[in-house]
Amino acid sequence: MQRIGVFVCWCGTNIAGTVDVVAVAEALKKEPGVVFSANYQYMCSQAGQDLIKAAVKEHNLTGIVVCSCSPRMHEATFRKTAAAAGLNPYMVEIANIREQCSWVHKDVPTGTEKAIILGKAAVAKVNLNVPLTPGESPVTKRALVIGGGIAGIQTALDIADAGFEVDIVEKKPTIGGKMAQLDKTFPTLDCAACILTPKMVDVAQNEKIRIFSYSEVTEVKGFVGNFDVTIKKKARYVKEELCTGCGACTEKCPMKKVPNDFNLNMDTKRAIYIPFAQAVPKVATIDADYCNMLKNGKCGVCSKVCAAGAIDYTQKDEFISEKYGAIVVATGFNPISMDKFDEFAYNQSKDVITSLEFERLTNAAGPTAGKLLRPSDGKHPEKIVFVQCVGSRCDACNEKGKEYCSKICCMYTAKHAMLTRDKYPDTDVTVFYIDVRTPGKNFDEFYRRAVEEYGVHYIKGMVGKVIPDGEKLIVQASDLIAGKQLKIDADLVVLAAAIEPDKSARPLATMLTASMDTNDFFTEAHPKLRPVESPTAGVFLSGACQGPKDIPETVAQAGAAASKVIGLLAKDKLTGNPCVAQSNEMMCNGCSTCERVCPYGAITYEDKEFRMPDRSTLIRRVASVNPAVCQGCGCCTVACPSGAMDLKGFASEQIIAEVDAICK
């Protein structure tokens, strides 16, 4: 028989306001196994914990029930208290009488009655608890960063700075991501390339960092500290180690009509290309869809002009297996497609562009060498209309666009408007907005400068339609403050398209068993307290893959993710969770049901020799759980038809005892 102590917490008035804590302590004292019961204002405080420790010693307690807040809040605290008092930490049970009781009930009798029931259930469970000891596993001291934008770059640099090896896997031929495509950055207007490219060079020169560019992660196995990852290095038909990045091939290639995705297809590149001058690695890549040599064997010009002999038309995709201790997801974002927004005539007129396209049009390295010219006729636009929230903050039943605010558009639109007025004072600039949202250091001041100093016309109201009318565009909109319908002419319309997670995020989340929200943003372990960790152990989040973010926030989060990774890699061994599944081999019939339902791949089968009563031996196939991989979800325990699977700490008989206690 256990000797159980019950500790009822008031949580100030949080619990005591709706639960008669004294009555709860008294009632639970009468439960089987309970030898001591107390109540206290703040059980989690030092004094409260001391009370528990003293009681353990004085009454020789073997089990503890704390009636307090959610176990997510303080289970770890009270387990440590128990350990300090010499008890096995897994002999502690929490009865959640705050979130699941006092906070949801309004009157004391109901709250008290329920608190007692919850306490009884916890006592019934502790009566069946057994001491558990967590296992240990080693840590591979290398991190994988998936995505080589500013988020991935910053995370990799910070991890490397702490002395650990990092690999960056980037699907494009160069790292740099979206930031490399930007012209200036708000709110200080530094040139994006000037602050980004030195970091790219740092990555390239850092001995601890390896870049797998033009590569993708195709398989992830294992668990925290011990991930086995397969990386596909896509064939770029250029030997990376030989290519000097001289660019001779990109000038001589006769295939000139390849859409240039770096410039959002507003101009063309050659079939062999280096995305931009400061690309890292500065290595050419052949676009196999356009290369004549690869398509029909007729050309070979790049091979002839390459002094380094780096061209290799026979190159194949290469698969690399690596081990990692931690994985950081930094897959970033993309603007949404404007295909469902024909009211803005994006597909009907070349002079309706997205903000990212505008960014390339004003970038010195862009298709117009930084001159703001209309895509249709190359003329200077005299009237520009910016439309905010295109596809952001949409009604869910609208079936197009996103429900969330894309967060960065207000600021970059203010930036675009301001820079346009600064460079071309003759240009009339109007911005249509729903709200202007500028919370951030020096952000609102920036927006106000656009309005007050640069004379940008901000009109509250949405654009209903953009009508191509000869050389011009007619913008039909509402001015909510004046209460008027407007029709204004424009030479160029710029749409602040909503942003969404990169398409690669969803399959990656499946590989990592990392959770996502309905918008395909990765979910953090706790929205406030664990913002850079995924709920899956060993997987961390950096940048816009977790939610819309601007550059300052992305860099901050990238550093935070790196520090979490460093904290993990600094350990030599990881303590596991002992509440894992366990198979009773005598009952297991080897049916594979548990293996099929296990979301973590923790269950394997082995042929095991069993000694029979007649002293003969029998070989049977039985399930075996890898405790380091098992997350203790319990799927297998429910699925097992013979009842052989059980979860330590949450055994079937413990759960039934709880239910019985509640239903009594």
Next chain:
Amino acid sequence: MKFSYFPGCTLKNKAKDLDNYARKCAEVLGVTLEEIENWQCCGGVFTTAKDEVATKLSSVRILKDALKKEQALVTVCSACHNVVKQTNYAIQNDKEFAGKVNRYMAEDEYNGETQIYHYLELIRDVIGYDKVKECTVNPLTGKKIAAYYGCLLLRPNSVMRMDDPENPSIIEDLIRAIGAEAVVYPYRNECCGGYVRLEDAKLSDKKSNAVSESAKKAGADVIVTACPLCKYNLEKSGCEIPVVYITELLAEALGVKEDTNE
């Protein structure tokens, strides 16, 4: 192929051509439209007030009648189609509404089983443009035709599911199938002013003029529509080019148009 057919009130007086030619063309294209017996007005406007049930009951009866005959329902007037389809959608998706409606029904329950086709959908999805091409005896080659959708035909998209409401092509595809040239112009899916004409004729004129001028500017000889109210408003506001029903034009191409010389 037999379908239940609901013409609606306007098609029995002001918009006889829309009804008349819809039936004739259907026959040519191998489809029989069987008019529902004892039908009543669709209600004219689908009110979004959730507690408004009475005005939607006639639509339910129409849908139920088609279900009894185990036929899909065909409508041709944009307004009727909108009301009937929205009512059906509400029954399928709003249990409370469905419950209220069914309390008015004398016999079996109706739970949104009937499939509804607009005449244009019937041509696109059941008959097919190839069949239309095949049956065209008098191709309207060289004729520049502007499709006018108005608002009710395509919206709300989550219910109507006919075509992209901001960049539709269903009428243009039919125009091309009968050999004519489809004129695409920006105002083809804008509102004509609708019932606002009763209260503020000037506003309705402004809206209608924007449409007809946009079509004219794009080089159209004629505007086609499936909506009697759109046709009325465009003509009333002084549209300089003829406005005809899509079925009339189809009848001309299929060789079943009578020379009425009205």
